[in-house]
Amino acid sequence: MKKQEYHPFEDNAGEFQDKLFETRIEAVNLAYKKAPKSEWAKYAERMIHIIFLLLGLITVGCVLLITVYLVISGIPAIREIGPVDFLFGREWASTAAEPRYGILPFILTSIYGTAGAIVIGVPVGFMTAVYLSKLASPKVKSVMQSAVSLLAGIPSVVYGLVGMLVLVPGIRKVFNVPDGASLLAAIIVLAIMILPSIIKMSVTALDAVPKEYEDASLALGATPIETYFKVSVPAAKSGIAAAVVLGVGRAIGEAMAVMMVAGNVPNMPDSLFQSVRFLTTAVSSEMAYSSGLQQQALFSIALVLFLFIMLINAMLNFFLKQEKE
Amino acid sequence: MSNIITVKDMCLWYGDHKALNNVNIDIPEKSITAFIGPSGCGKSTFLKTLNRMNDLIPGVKITGDIRYEAKDIFGRDVDVNNLRKEIGMVFQKPNPFPMSIYDNVAYGPRTHGITNKVQLDEIVEQALRDAAIWDEVKDRLKKNALGMSGGQQQRLCIARALAVQPKILLMDEPTSALDPISTSRIEELVMELKEKYTIVIVTHNMQQAVRVSDYTAFFLLGELVEFGKTDDIFSQPKDKRTEDYITGRFG
Ligand SMILES: Nc1ncnc2c1ncn2[C@@H]1O[C@H](COP(=O)(O)OP(=O)(O)OP(=O)(O)O)[C@@H](O)[C@H]1O
Numbered sequence A: 001m002k003k004q005e006y007h008p009f010e011d012n013a014g015e016f017q018d019k020l021f022e023t024r025i026e027a028v029n030l031a032y033k034k035a036p037k038s039e040w041a042k043y044a045e046r047m048i049h050i051i052f053l054l055l056g057l058i059t060v061g062c063v064l065l066i067t068v069y070l071v072i073s074g075i076p077a078i079r080e081i082g083p084v085d086f087l088f089g090r091e092w093a094s095t096a097a098e099p100r101y102g103i104l105p106f107i108l109t110s111i112y113g114t115a116g117a118i119v120i121g122v123p124v125g126f127m128t129a130v131y132l133s134k135l136a137s138p139k140v141k142s143v144m145q146s147a148v149s150l151l152a153g154i155p156s157v158v159y160g161l162v163g164m165l166v167l168v169p170g171i172r173k174v175f176n177v178p179d180g181a182s183l184l185a186a187i188i189v190l191a192i193m194i195l196p197s198i199i200k201m202s203v204t205a206l207d208a209v210p211k212e213y214e215d216a217s218l219a220l221g222a223t224p225i226e227t228y229f230k231v232s233v234p235a236a237k238s239g240i241a242a243a244v245v246l247g248v249g250r251a252i253g254e255a256m257a258v259m260m261v262a263g264n265v266p267n268m269p270d271s272l273f274q275s276v277r278f279l280t281t282a283v284s285s286e287m288a289y290s291s292g293l294q295q296q297a298l299f300s301i302a303l304v305l306f307l308f309i310m311l312i313n314a315m316l317n318f319f320l321k322q323e324k325e
Numbered sequence B: 001m002s003n004i005i006t007v008k009d010m011c012l013w014y015g016d017h018k019a020l021n022n023v024n025i026d027i028p029e030k031s032i033t034a035f036i037g038p039s040g041c042g043k044s045t046f047l048k049t050l051n052r053m054n055d056l057i058p059g060v061k062i063t064g065d066i067r068y069e070a071k072d073i074f075g076r077d078v079d080v081n082n083l084r085k086e087i088g089m090v091f092q093k094p095n096p097f098p099m100s101i102y103d104n105v106a107y108g109p110r111t112h113g114i115t116n117k118v119q120l121d122e123i124v125e126q127a128l129r130d131a132a133i134w135d136e137v138k139d140r141l142k143k144n145a146l147g148m149s150g151g152q153q154q155r156l157c158i159a160r161a162l163a164v165q166p167k168i169l170l171m172d173e174p175t176s177a178l179d180p181i182s183t184s185r186i187e188e189l190v191m192e193l194k195e196k197y198t199i200v201i202v203t204h205n206m207q208q209a210v211r212v213s214d215y216t217a218f219f220l221l222g223e224l225v226e227f228g229k230t231d232d233i234f235s236q237p238k239d240k241r242t243e244d245y246i247t248g249r250f251g
């Protein structure tokens, strides 16, 4: 552009615009020149970096601390009882004259309870997610999603309470058994408790499926339902798998609600109507008055539980990583 | 030559916004018809009306008469899934499913009830051959389709559309995301396909319309301004607006 004189009283609007533009550019350049990064700014930058790092390390530190503590305090009892007797012993009688520390009933109860919750909760949660993500009108979707969020926010003691007052007597009446507090009651409560996380994560995964995939399917003459199940769900499968694993994690770690509805007796889970005790409740129900080897054995149970959860987390990470790819 | 699609006095609204106004057009069978016009004039909208993909958008209202093989496409007895099977579509952005190449092509036939492996193999191979991509993919049919180049993906999408044996293929700017070599491959392909199929192609590329199409429709602001033989439209347009557009004076 040629440099031109600016004559405010002449009719040269175009040039005036150009001039204005140049002036603005100069002003911006000047502003940048005036503010080189000062030493102080660099220092602050570094400080903030360190602060964030420290905050991050707190979390990592907690995890490490818990792991180390659990391993250290969980190993002695396993050594003393013997890993086979401990893990595969069928009887738990910690306060007997001749105490027995077999936790197979707890392990199996936790596995059955979780599996049962998954068998009920996953189909229901999955179908709900498909409905919410693909079929529901926006209004229904938002109402139901807030209901699901609410369900997620209810404290587990409330689940336990409702289970105790409604589910347990219900089971007793419907199945005509002496006590309704049972594995079945725990499974049902757990199934309901894992619903929100399964629904929410699955909806997120299904919502993220590109619309182009669905359009392509519809344009080939597939019905909407065919499209959702043959295209959208497979495209979201790792997210849905992660949702299921998350549900497993919640179910296996839940203590309060199952303590209230499962009867909390250390039986082998031979039937759905057996009163049972979970790994989590095994720890919490005796911790208060335990001592000596009994207390150490409780730490060992916690360690076993911890290992289960680590395993589930590893699976979750695996699925989430897959989804990213 | 008979007309496979006839449209009379068709209007379309997105809510309150009238996107198409009084469109009348007859699309001849086994030929290539190009839709041209500036951005936002309603080409995609019109294309998506023909296979009723607009039904999926809430708030769309359509009036007028659209006939495919003399049958009202909005008629009560029309199965929309069957209509879409007969009137296939290729989208602007290549959109293969995140599955293997084979499964992509087999998706349509499977959906329409073909389960026999031998039969499926045959259909998949034929579709891939028709889409001029068989030689490039025959050794990796089990590989994920997302690992292919954009041009290959688009030809795969064409193969996928062909695998359900449509009569019409609607293509919305199928080459706009592709390099010149892929583009010319697809243009050649389109010209071969008109032996068997009726093709409607939206394009912003005037040369492309001239190169491939037999008929051209010029849209402007939701109206069909002019429709006729491509040679006529580009050599002696009747409407001043068409002339302005094809000579690049606006748009
Ligand atoms: N889903 C929709 N909802 C509301 N309005 C829409 C929708 N899709 C398109 N429109 C409007 O309809 C008009 C026509 O759009 P259309 O996509 O058909 O144009 P086009 O000719 O295909 O343009 P382009 O060449 O940019 O693809 C535009 O004004 C657009 O804003």
Ligand SMILES: [Mg+2]
Binding pocket: B043, B044, B045, B172
């Ligand atoms: Mg368009």
